[in-house]
Amino acid sequence: MSDIDWRHMPSLSTLRAFEATARLGSFTAAGRALNVTHAAITQQVRALEKDLGLTLLQREGRGMALTETGRQLAEALSDGFATISDGIAQARNGPRSRGLRVTCTPALSYAFIIPRLGQFWDDHPDIPVSLTPSGSVDDLKRRQFDLGIRTGSGNWPGVDVEPLWSTRIILVASPILIGKHGGDIAKLPLQNMPWIRSRAQMDDIELMRKCGVDGSKASAIYIEGQSESVQAVVRGVGMTFVSEIAVSDDLKSGGLVRLPYDLGQDFTYFAATPKGVERASTRLFIDWLKTLAPEAT
Numbered sequence: 001m002s003d004i005d006w007r008h009m010p011s012l013s014t015l016r017a018f019e020a021t022a023r024l025g026s027f028t029a030a031g032r033a034l035n036v037t038h039a040a041i042t043q044q045v046r047a048l049e050k051d052l053g054l055t056l057l058q059r060e061g062r063g064m065a066l067t068e069t070g071r072q073l074a075e076a077l078s079d080g081f082a083t084i085s086d087g088i089a090q091a092r093n094g095p096r097s098r099g100l101r102v103t104c105t106p107a108l109s110y111a112f113i114i115p116r117l118g119q120f121w122d123d124h125p126d127i128p129v130s131l132t133p134s135g136s137v138d139d140l141k142r143r144q145f146d147l148g149i150r151t152g153s154g155n156w157p158g159v160d161v162e163p164l165w166s167t168r169i170i171l172v173a174s175p176i177l178i179g180k181h182g183g184d185i186a187k188l189p190l191q192n193m194p195w196i197r198s199r200a201q202m203d204d205i206e207l208m209r210k211c212g213v214d215g216s217k218a219s220a221i222y223i224e225g226q227s228e229s230v231q232a233v234v235r236g237v238g239m240t241f242v243s244e245i246a247v248s249d250d251l252k253s254g255g256l257v258r259l260p261y262d263l264g265q266d267f268t269y270f271a272a273t274p275k276g277v278e279r280a281s282t283r284l285f286i287d288w289l290k291t292l293a294p295e296a297t
Helices: 013-023 027-034 038-052 068-098 106-123 174-179 204-212 226-234 242-255 279-290
Strands: 057-060 061-068 100-104 129-133 148-149 159-173 195-197 221-222 240-243 266-274
Touching: 013 027, 013 038, 013 068, 027 038, 061 068, 068 129, 100 106, 100 279, 106 129, 106 226, 106 240, 129 174, 129 266, 148 195, 159 226, 159 242, 159 279, 195 204, 195 226, 195 240, 226 240, 226 242, 266 279
Parallel strands: 100 129, 100 148, 195 221
Antiparallel strands: 057 061, 148 266, 159 240, 159 266
C-alpha cells in the first residue's frame, strides 16, 4: 500500500458530508444522517468541490445528480468508509471473541475460582473466561493474559496492581487423620505426625517451629504443588500449611480442619494487569473477584 500524503487530503468532514449526500440523494437526508443542518452539509460539499477544483454535484430539474467524477469519488469513499467501519468492528470484537485470559496458581484456580465461575457467568454470559493455572510469574503482555492473580510485594514491573483479598497461612488436617490420633485437636502429637511439604517451601521449618515442632526431625512427605498437597491432606495422608482462602470450601464443608496455631503470616492476593488500556471485561471480572473476599476470610 502506498503512503498517504495527508497534506493534500481534504478534511474528513467534507468527505463524509459528500459521501452521505451522494448515497442518500440530498443535502437534507445527509444532514439528518449526520445530525447536522442542511446548510452545514451544503457548505461542506461546496468546500470539497473548491478544494478539489471539480464539480461533484449538479442540479438536475428540482433535484441533483452526480457528475461522473462525483460518482467515482462517491464509490471510492463508500468503499473506504466501509473498510474503516469493518476494521473498527474487528478491533473491538477481536479481543472479546478470544475471551478473557486469566492466570493464577493451580491451588487457587481449582479450589477457589473455578467452583465460583458459574456466579460470574450468570451475570455475564457473553464473556468467555479462559483460566490458566500456572505456578510461575508469567509475562502477562507477552503471553497475552488480561489478568494475573499473584501474591507477593505487589511491586512488579510492567503491570498495574490492585489488592483483591487478604488471607493468612494456616495449618490444616483432615478429620480422618485427627480421628486416627484420638480426635482431640489439642492433643495431637504434632512432632510424630506426617507433614506434607514441598521441597520449594523450606520456610515450612520456621512455621513448624511456631507449632512446637522440630522440622528437621519430623516425618515429611514431599509433594510438589499446593493443590496436590491439599488433596493428600483431605484424604488423611498428613497435614500441611496452606493459604486459608485456597481451602475455604474444604473448611466450610468439614473436609479440612484448621488447627489452632497463630502463624503470623498474613499476605495479599493482587490483581495484576498489563499496562495500557484495560478491557471492560477485565474490570468486570476484577470487581467480581473482590466480592468473593467476605466468603473467603
